[in-house]
Amino acid sequence: MKRSIFLFLSFFLLVSIAASAQIQKAKAQWSYSFSKPDVKKGETVDLVFTATIDKDWYMYSSDFDPDLGPMLTTFTFEKNNTFEVVGKLKPQNPKTKFEEVWNGNVKYFEGKAVFKQTIKILADNPVIKGTSEYQTCSHVTGLCIPGGEDFEFKGLKVAAAGSTVAPESTPAESNVASADSTENAAAAPAPATVDSSSSTLTEKAPVAAAANTEDTAADGSLWAFALAAFLSGLVALLTPCVFPIIPMTVSYFTNQEKGKVKAFMYGISIVLIYTLIGTVVSRLNGPAFANFLSTHWLPNLLFFGIFIVFGLSFLGLFEIVLPSGFVNKMDQKADQGGYAGVFFMAFTLVLVSFSCTGPIVGSLLVASAGGEVVKPIIGMAAFSAAFAIPFTSFALFPQWLKSLPKSGGWLNTVKVCLGFLELALALKFFSIADQVYHWGLLDREIYLAFWIVIFAMLGFYLLGKIRTPHDSLLEKVSVPRLLLSIITFTFVIYMLPGMWGAPLKALAGYLPPQSSLDFDLSKRSAGTAAAGNSSEIAGKYSDLFHLPHELNGFFDYQEALAYAKKVNKPVFIDFTGHGCVNCREMEARVWVDPAVLQRLRNDYVIVALYVDDKTELPESQWYTSKYDNKVKKTIGAQNADLQIVKYNNNAQPHYCLVDHEGNLLVKPKNYDLNAANFAAFLDSGKAAFGK
Template sequence: MTKAKGKSGKLLLLALLFFSFYAQAQIIAPPKWTVSIEPKNLVQGEEATLVFEAQIPIGWYIYANDFNPDLGPILATLKLDNPAGYELKGGFTAIDPKTKYEDIWEGDVKYFIGKGRFEQSFVPKSTSGKISGTLEYQMCSDVTGQCVNYDEEIEVAFTAKQETNTPVFGEAGQQESAELGIVAPPKWTISLEPSPVHSDEATLVFDAQIPIGWYIYANDFDPKLGPILANLKLDNPAGYELKGGFTAIDPKTKYEDIWEGDVKYFIGKGRFEQAILLKADSGTIQGTVEYQMCNDITGKCTPPFEEDFEIPFQSSNSTNTSADSDENLFNEVGEENADSSIEIVPIQENESLLGFMVLAFLAGLAALLTPCVFPMIPMTVSFFTGRAGSKATGIRNAIIYGLSIIAIYTIAGTAVAAIQGPEFANWLATHWLPNLFFFGIFIFFALAFLGMFEITLPSSFVNKIDEKSEKGGLTGIFFMAFTLVLVSFSCTGPIVGSILISSAGGELIKPILGMFAFSLAFAIPFTLFAIFPEWMNRLPKSGGWLNSVKVVLGFLELALAFKFLSIADLVYHWGILDRDIFLIIWIVIFSGLGLYLLGKIRLPHDSPMETIGVPRLLLALFTFMFVLYMIPGLFGAPLKYLSGYLPPMSTQQFKMTGGLNTEAGENILGEPVKYADIPLEIPHGIQGYFDYEQAMRAAKKANKPLLIDFTGHGCVNCRKMEENVWVDPQVLKRLKEDFVMVALYIDERLELPESEWYTSEYDNKVKKTLGKQNADFQITRFQNNAQPYYVILDHNENLLAQPKGYDTDIQAFIDYLDGAKEKFEQSN
């Protein structure tokens, strides 16, 4: 059993390395922001609201800004350029954020998950203007163990009407001024979309609020009928040109007797659009909208109204910042932006297709060991037991079953690669709906295996399956294969996602071959088990050892079910399964399993047992050893062998920490550490630096490799690494003795002297603060923007090991350090 466990552990480790090799080279895309102004009809001197709405990726959250800023996380901040034409009212406000207590910060924080909304009130002081500035915020994930800082540049143009005494329509629908006999026109909102304009194409949008009881004619019907059609007249275009015509969007249609034909019109609300092509970086669009408004109640039609408008625009004329590329902004770092002396080559760029397929095949074997795949084996055995009348038929059915698995995975996976990409696999692995579904399925099967009830199919369904079996039974076999793929995909999703990553560049052959290799390895064992039922027919159908195997699987499925609930709980911050509660559940379940194996607990369908065999005794002993291993976790022990299953340490309610040597080491250069007075710090007495150039000089003087720690004040998972991995005596000894460390804080707001400012080659923005320069250094040199992120360099700035992200496996971190040190010594 120990040997099998060792092999399975190696396969699982290989698959996880295969996945992380891809994941670490990716840049985390920011939320999608929509910036708008409410209400749309602005009036000069009247208060309005600038609205910021964020669509936050699944599994991530962003911090709000209405909690204690001294706790640690980066609060969302709005920094506006010099206001011109408007005046701010109040502060930048988070609307209905969630609240939770974070142990790492020892206080309550507020955050948004899924969607976020911020508001800033202002008063327009002129009839037109532009609001521009920067939105700064932090996005974190408890699932992936990453935190990322972003700054989003915003620019919104506005127009406001001067307040007039023009009458408006009341509830009756036909109010007029008795003295003047004037009918109030609709209220128009005229805007340019998208806002801000980031490409050379835009749309001029005209929205009308039409008085009750009245309607306005559209413009896409026969102009010879009689009504005046809506029309757009633009002044001499400068800096832009029209594309297409002035278009009514979804007007209504009716037949009017007086005109003897169909007319199109708007009632309540109306919308027209005009596409334009911007030829200059900035300018103004001026013109007039002409239209006619009528009322069937009073039988009146107004003379043609004219609505004058003036809208300023500003465009970068750059596809690099277009709306379509915003979501991929952090995925488009070219090699030309990276330092020529540092080369980070993703594995998919240089490997052969054969090597890629071999890795995918090994990943498929490792996927068999995941908690939602392995328990499907007895279901496969049960399904095929007794279905085949002969051995030849059984082999045929098994091969069809295996080919069905391969076909489903390859076709579905390739479709995802071509249409959705790896994000869909991430959704299936992290969304609450599939995880709660699988939680319920595993509880259901666990109770059945424990003997609470028997799983039987309806007799009518069984009869139909039997009828199809006589004709080949392909439908039932395919359905069983589809069920296996569906249930297992929650666990295989992250591994499959690493294969589908190659589709991001538009490739299809590679993901097809990768999915084929993965599903082939995945299908072979199930195909063999599908053949195996012919042999199991000779074994007892109930009682004895077979029932004991079912009960053991029931305990295992009961334990593994809570992993699915834990994923949903972490992603959506329900707070149901803290690390302590999860461990208590597992300790109780596996204690029950140990007592069952010793014969102290008997369940339905168990045979009387006077003695237990040696294998059963050994299995009971291993179970109790596992229980004893978990108990220290209740007091804060890291339990590194369960790090992939347990909730993160940040959810632990009780921690017991021992003594730690925090005596600071020697300052190698013998000079003041730059930025140490901010203050910045490196924990546990590790002597280090906060400036890359100074740290590299120290590394050369000490003849040691340079370890870069990309970290942040508000980085939760940086603190987890420091508290759970760095505190290990072996790790701490290496960090203090074998490396020179530099901690580069990416969220430090210290503004540097103007002489140190520079414009980034990555996003063409001026980097003024220490944090922004550190973040830009991480992106341009190492194509990554997540923290924590560890990079080890030699004195020529060459990589000594593949950079490493968040990973609480202590031994893996030790191996990472030792491997880099060994390569450094060999090169000297």
């Protein structure tokens, strides 16, 4: 009897476990989309499978040994004549770990998984259906649950195969044999017009810019900007307008009911106010103004003026203050008490400290102005966090006040040092406008001369040899000031050889191009060793643009293709810009590498296409782009349109290796400071061209 009961209970337990197992579902929710909204028949498009994975769970990828053990993610399509699969499934950046239970490396996703599958469209209304299989596992319990579901992709617009989206007969892709091409020595045999249908971009399709998977510089620059903003907030605390306010603020909260809670709300209010400023700036800018703000003479000269004004203010020439009536009204609101009073007290702090923080905040907003949406918000949040933390911390722990140094002349020293830095940074904006419009007012040696003088004066100021209006008499030089002056003068000495042609790699991207030097010893010492066949390939716009490192090449797309066909070499396209910091850094740190330089010089026909140049072309060469329906009048506008329409990208630097018809040989490359990687990239293009 007991045995029968035991068997019954065991059976019941097994049935219960089985029943409970049946209701367990894989911990992922799927969505399906296309990489672009419309294509032409015969073109390819990526299917994007996106899984949102539950917290504490992970999903196995599809790109490791299927015999290892775990269930790989797979997608099986229902076959029909409306599309065909091209290549393998591509998981996007999975993580890798060694699992002892399988005795091997597995790849997996946490939080979010993205898979892409390229297909070729064969019909007007493609039917794209199938089923998926995958496995999710728990980090906490170790439980693994297989999953699978039916999927279907809908909403793709398919144009007729004969339709075109690229500009017809544009100067960027027209036949070189035109009336004005006779002046170019390289316009030998005119190449056939490039077939724009080879591009995978269709009209109004999304353009790959900073989101390019290979272009990780964007994320890095955002983190660097946030760190710079945070450090700027810490510096702002040391200014004469802010530092003395800390003890007064702390004493206010120590005498309040629920003082610690209000102190915490005070810090949050500071962050909210500054972040709101960043949000407003981001919305006013908008992505449409990116190119205008970064390259047009008006905003660049405006930013130049702002930095100069802020720099002179920090040096003590005048103070930037807000209207006293406005500040007084905010102060009255702060006296009302309660949480509303805490907010207005934070607002009053922002206003009262404006004469010191305004230049720093303004500089951050100017640095982030370029059509960015996230960058100003991130910058202000990071700045205000550093600004708010000390106020909140000292209010929560007032005993820490005893460790604060007393206010004094050292605060003005910090402010003056910032003034010198503002003056130096102002030159960058003037330099961009000068390069884009070819004014020739701020060449490399003039720019360097300004920086050498500014930083030399900063060094003498730190030693007490120069005094500004609000400085107290310096009787002796402290060790920190002495160390800072050593660093400053070392930087000055480092810059001096740049006046005669030293590359100054540490400043790559922040200085005007080396080709703007009037006297370059490196060129003179090189003589004609690298001159090659420069006279043979001199062509359009060679009076406006110059390649670095004595390289020879073109600045017109069709000329480069024509010459490449003549000499039977692949083409290296450099989509660049006058105001592109990363472009200059690549040239100074990667192109200069002997392995890279040798390949560029011997294996390729180089064409540099400046996308931000404002040189206006004759009206006969204007055209209306079918991408954005705007008239392209300048060299830069036409180069940028070519990059978008032909190569589906608008980021710089962007390097394309193409054949004589402009077709890509290998996947393009963006910002990458690894010279070995870049040399391998050039080798792969040459090998593909040879095939």
